[in-house]
Amino acid sequence: xxxxxxxxxxxxxxxxxxxxxxxRALNVIRASGLPHTLGPMGTCIEGEWDEVMAVVTAxxxxxxxxxxxxxxxxxxxxxxGAGGRLAAKPASVLDKLDGPGGQG
Amino acid sequence: xxxxxxxxxxxxxxxxxxxxxxxRALNVIRASGLPHTLGPMGTCIEGEWDEVMAVVTAxxxxxxxxxxxxxxxxxxxxxxGAGGRLAAKPASVLDKLDGPGGQG
Amino acid sequence: xxxxxxxxxxxxxxxxxxxxxxxRALNVIRASGLPHTLGPMGTCIEGEWDEVMAVVTAxxxxxxxxxxxxxxxxxxxxxxGAGGRLAAKPASVLDKLDGPGGQG
Amino acid sequence: xxxxxxxxxxxxxxxxxxxxxxxRALNVIRASGLPHTLGPMGTCIEGEWDEVMAVVTAxxxxxxxxxxxxxxxxxxxxxxGAGGRLAAKPASVLDKLDGPGGQG
Numbered sequence: 001x002x003x004x005x006x007x008x009x010x011x012x013x014x015x016x017x018x019x020x021x022x023x024r025a026l027n028v029i030r031a032s033g034l035p036h037t038l039g040p041m042g043t044c045i046e047g048e049w050d051e052v053m054a055v056v057t058a059x060x061x062x063x064x065x066x067x068x069x070x071x072x073x074x075x076x077x078x079x080x081g082a083g084g085r086l087a088a089k090p091a092s093v094l095d096k097l098d099g100p101g102g103q104g
Numbered sequence: 105x106x107x108x109x110x111x112x113x114x115x116x117x118x119x120x121x122x123x124x125x126x127x128r129a130l131n132v133i134r135a136s137g138l139p140h141t142l143g144p145m146g147t148c149i150e151g152e153w154d155e156v157m158a159v160v161t162a163x164x165x166x167x168x169x170x171x172x173x174x175x176x177x178x179x180x181x182x183x184x185g186a187g188g189r190l191a192a193k194p195a196s197v198l199d200k201l202d203g204p205g206g207q208g
Numbered sequence: 209x210x211x212x213x214x215x216x217x218x219x220x221x222x223x224x225x226x227x228x229x230x231x232r233a234l235n236v237i238r239a240s241g242l243p244h245t246l247g248p249m250g251t252c253i254e255g256e257w258d259e260v261m262a263v264v265t266a267x268x269x270x271x272x273x274x275x276x277x278x279x280x281x282x283x284x285x286x287x288x289g290a291g292g293r294l295a296a297k298p299a300s301v302l303d304k305l306d307g308p309g310g311q312g
Numbered sequence: 313x314x315x316x317x318x319x320x321x322x323x324x325x326x327x328x329x330x331x332x333x334x335x336r337a338l339n340v341i342r343a344s345g346l347p348h349t350l351g352p353m354g355t356c357i358e359g360e361w362d363e364v365m366a367v368v369t370a371x372x373x374x375x376x377x378x379x380x381x382x383x384x385x386x387x388x389x390x391x392x393g394a395g396g397r398l399a400a401k402p403a404s405v406l407d408k409l410d411g412p413g414g415q416g
Contacts, residue, residue, distance in 0.1 A: 070182045077174075143245065
C-alpha cells in the first residue's frame, strides 16, 4: 500500500545554483524519517500517500520562506501491496537484464 | 500567491484505454470548483497550494477505489502575486511571438 | 502512428521571467508546421516520433545560443493508429464526464 | 557541455508488470556505453545532447517492436561546463545538508 514519489523542487528566482535549495528540501525529507534515496535528478521517497504528500508540502513551505517562484515536479507510482519498493523496483529490472547485471 | 498544477493520473492495471479513469479524475476536479483547463496530456488546476493538493489527493482516492496500480505526474509553478495565471501564462508567451500570434 | 509530446523548456540562468524564452521555443515549434497547442504548463506537439524529437532538439538549440543552464521536460504518449489526437484525447475524456460537459 | 537526462519509458498496453520492458530499455542504454544510473523511478543518462537523445529514441524503437501504446517521460538538465554530473549533482547537495550527511 505504499507510494514511491520522486520529488524535484527548486526556485526559479535564485539563479542557476540550485543545490543550497535542494539541500534544504532534503533536510526536510530526512527529518520526516521516511525512506528516501537522492538521485541526480530528484529524490525518491516511499511511504503512505498522505505522509509522503505531507513531506512534499513541507518542502514547499521551506522554500516559500524566501523564494518568489518555485518549480515542483512529482511523479508517483502507487501500488497495492508491500512496501520496500525503493530497492525492489530497481532490483526487479536488474534481474531481467541480458548478460551480467550491473548499472554500468 | 497561486499555484498552477498540471496533473496527470491514470491506472496501470486497466489496459490502454485510459479516458474513463481520466474522466473520473476530471469529475473530482470539476466538483472542487477550482479553475482548470483540460489539455491533451493533463489538466491544469489553479488555486492555493493546499486546496490544489487536496484535489490531487481526492483524484487519487477516486481511482484507488478500484485500481491496484496508479501513476501520478504533477508539475507545479508557484509564484508570489496575483492569480488568473491559467490564462495569463499562455497570453504572456503569445505576446512575445515573432510575427502574427496564434497557436497554429 | 503519432506521438503527442508535451514539451516544457526554459533556462535556469535568466531569472524568473521565462516567457521570452518560451516564446522563442514556440517560434521554433510554429516554424515546424506540426500541429501544436500552447497550454499553461507546456506546449503539446503531435507528429511522427522523429519529426517531433527534431523539433524538441531545435528548441534546445535555440535556447543554447545564450543560456548556460536549460531545463527540459517532455512527456510523450505514443499510440499505434490514427493521428488527430491533440483534439481527440480531451474530447474522449469530456464524453465520459458526469452531467453536462465543459471544462469549467 | 553535458546533459543529464532522466528517462522513464513503459508500455500502457501490457498490464501492470513493467519491469521486463524497463529491462529492455536498460539493455539499450547499457549498450550505448553512456554513463547511467538506475533509480526507483527512472534511469539517468549523461552525455552530449545528441547522443543521449539517440539513446532515448533507441529505447522507444525497442519497445515499439511489440507495444501499441508507450508512455515516455524525460527530464533534462543541461549545463555548459564539465561532465561527471551523475555523481557531482547529488554530492553537491549532500555537502550542504545540516548535520552529518547521508541519504537516510
